[in-house]
Amino acid sequence: MRKVSSASKNADRVFRVATGVAASSPVVFLVVIALIVLVQAIPSMKFNGWHFIYGIQWNMGNLYGALEHKNGVTAAAGASYAALPFIVGTLASSIIAILIAIPISMFTALILAYRVRGVLQWILSILVELLAGIPSVVIGLWGIITLAPWVRDNLAVWLSHLGPVVPYLRGPVGTGLGLLSSGLVLAIMIVPIITATTRDLLMQVPILYREGGIGLGMTTWEVVRYICMPFIRDGFVGALALGWGRAMGETMAVLMVSGSAMNLLPHNLYSPISTMAAVIADQLDSALTDASQMAVHALAELALILMVLTLLTNFLARWLVTRTGRRRSTKAGVAA
Amino acid sequence: MALRRKRRKFGSTMGWTLGWIATALVLFSLADMVGTIILKGVASFRWNMLWTVTSGEAGGLENAILGTFELIIISIILAGPLGVLGGIFTSEFASKPVAKTIRFLTEVLSGVPSIVIGYFGYLLMVLQWGWGFSPIAGGIALTIIMLPYILRNTEASLQQVPLSLREAAWGLGMTRFQAVYKVIWRPAAGGMATGILMAIAIGMGETAPLLYTAGWSSLNPTWQLTHHQLGYLTYIVWTYIDMPYTASHQLAYSAAFVLLVIVLVINIAVRALVTRPSLRR
Incomplete structure (x- = not known):
């Protein structure tokens, strides 16, 4: 040898x-x-x-x-830096986005996983993933020319009729650039991420479980509701956390449709806001002009808070998603 | 009984109908977005934008297109080898817990907001190292964005290569290195290329990491790496839509159009080639 x-x-x-x-x-x-x-x-x-x-x-x-x-x-x-409006703006817009994205991405994932197959499934999955690939400035541009006017003229006007019931929906509806538009834009950006993750989780549900449900005489929807959703629950929450982290860190699209409010807490759903990420991008000039460099440091603190928040949600998300995956692999042994 | 059965059937129909409505909504927003940008883009795009530079309120896109390409080239030179080699290590050499840790931290890195990466680049490279707004600072910021995608894709496609292939290679007396560069990379090459292409598409669409690192210039880029600001496409979309002139808006639409077409072509090509149903699983 x-x-x-x-x-x-x-x-x-x-x-x-x-x-x-x-x-x-x-x-x-x-x-x-x-x-x-x-x-x-x-x-x-x-x-x-x-x-x-x-x-x-x-x-x-x-x-x-x-x-x-x-x-x-x-x-x-006379300098004084405080970030509460940006923290509130980040949390509010990302929570609105999550609330919109939960039902939409869950239902879309169900359709992608169970209702279409073969070429159609492939094409629909590609289209949903394409949405995730669109650059955020392009989404922001669309937000300015299409979404914001629509929010101003239709959605916000309609929602403000509910003002007497829910105080936060009361007008004035403003320019369309604000909290609601930011939430919608963010929802569009995180729906593909949550949908793709959820679809993969749904495809991992062992076929025997689903067949068992059908065999018991459940309708297909009841199988989804009582077998598949409980099975992927942790993973789904993880997918949401993943999307939430993305929504909090998103910069350009929000910057373009948020109305860039400074020193102002949002008082209704249509108020202009600013998020931490957007304000960092927006304050480039101030970082350049402050001779004492304190603006630079203040923005760094903002970046630090943002990073900690997104890292925490990411840790949580990864932990939850992989936990579902592991549970599957132990149970798949029984099925096989 | 009959009533109960009817109710359950109705519930099922309702559930799936909601599902189709949600899917339609997602597809509608995609179609509306792409349609709007393409219509506006086609209406305002002029071919001579490709060979004029940006000036004042309008002009062309030449500097931005060249600048985007320069940034992509720099970042792919850095992120490509790092990601591919890192992926090889994670898949071929690392023990299970190490591989798991690398995978996890790579995911975490891809979760860091891009503006934080950009601001980090500003703090470290632009200010501390004194490079100024420069192609190399922007390129490194983009590298950090791209690296996780390339690494993960490389690793995942190497994991798809059957163990028997490795065993055969080792059985012939190859070292691990020889096995990787003579045998194992071949079936995984498509996946690695996918990762790099997707990373390019992502890098082209990024703005936030570049604002604080690359700056902006309406001159054509040179190959000077430091102390030389350069333009890029996404910046035009962001700033020119805020100007009060029609010509500026048209430039923003055109930039978004060019960007969207390139990104969509890469995305569709990659997905169509790699995930064709017949090749899946």
């Missing part, structure tokens, strides 16, 4: 190290991103304290005046 030459042994070793380095790069990026954002946020934390989370005014101060020193850090005179 011929021995493996030392050259190819070395090549093997070099290759293994190179791939190992490449495989560790996502971890490195993740850690570096978190570290840099955290370090840059510290001056803002010192300067603003907890006020950052519950205050309303985002005020860069007098950029041409003297600098102010407070808690060992320097900022423009």
Whole structure:
């Protein structure tokens, strides 16, 4: 038997190290991103304290005046940064998006998984996935030219008739650029993600379970309702969390239809808002012009909060989705 | 009994009807979106936009198209090898818990909001390292966006290759490296290419990571990597739709149209080729 030459042994070793380095790069990026954002946020934390989370005014101060020193850090005179409107805007718009997306993506996934097959299933799945591939600025553009006018002229007017019952639906309906439009745009962006995940989960439900249900005389819908949905429940919640994280981090589409409100809490469903992601993108100029750099640090703190929020939802989502998958694999052994 | 049966049947019909309505709604929004952008785009697109640069309130798209390509080239040069090699490691060399950890952290990285990645690029590369708004900063930000897709796709397609193929290769006396580069990558090549193409489509459509890293310029890009702002298509869509002039709006529509066509072509081609029903499973 011929021995493996030392050259190819070395090549093997070099290759293994190179791939190992490449495989560790996502971890490195993740850690570096978190570290840099955290370090840059510290001056803002010192300067603003907890006020950052519950205050309303985002005020860069007098950029041409003297600098102010407070808690060992320097900022423009009169500056005060607080992010409550952006946190509220992020949570409100993403929750609206989730509320819209839950029924739509669940029903669509059911159709994709159980009601169509073969070529039709393939085509419909591709179309739903295409929606996920559309760039967010393009969705934002569509939001400005089609969705916002429709919301202003039809949907909001109709919803405001319910104003006497639900105070948040009361008018004025404004320009169409605001919370409701942001929620709708976000819903469109997360529906394909949730649908695709849910469809895959539904296809994992063992066929024997479904056949058993049919054999008991259940209608096809009852099989879905009492067998399939309970089976994928955790995974479905995970898919929602995944979509929620996406909705909170989405920037451009929201920025284009949110109305970019500053220093203002939303008072009804149609108020202009701003989300954390959108405000970071929107405040580029202020980051460039503040000589004391405090605006940069404040935006970094905003980015930090956003990152923590999305990472938490992502952890939760991954945990829930993989848990369903594992349960399937243990039970599939019985079926097979 | 008869009433109960009727009620259950009615419930079933209702449920599936709602299902079809939801599906129709999703397809309608897709059709409306694509239709609107394409109609507006076709109406405002002029061929000479392809060889004039942006100027003031209107002009063309040449600088933005070239800038987008430059950013994509830089980021694919970085993300391609990192992702493919990383995927090979995760699939071929890593032990189970290590592979699981890498997979998990890659998913987490893809969940980091793109604006946070962009802002990170601004803090580290533009300010701290002093590169200024530059192609390389934008390219690295895009790299971070693309990397998870390439890595995951590579790994998933390698996992599809049957173990017997590896065993045969090892049985011939190949080292693991030889097995990968002579045998195993071949059946997985399609999947890897898919990952890279999808990553390109995603990178082309991104705006948020570039705002703080690439800047904006109405001049054609050069190959200067630092201290040189450059334009890209998505920026035009975002800013020119906010201007009060018709010509600017037309430029925004055209940019969105060009972008949408490229992204859709990549998406459809990849999905049509890779997930054809006959080839599935």
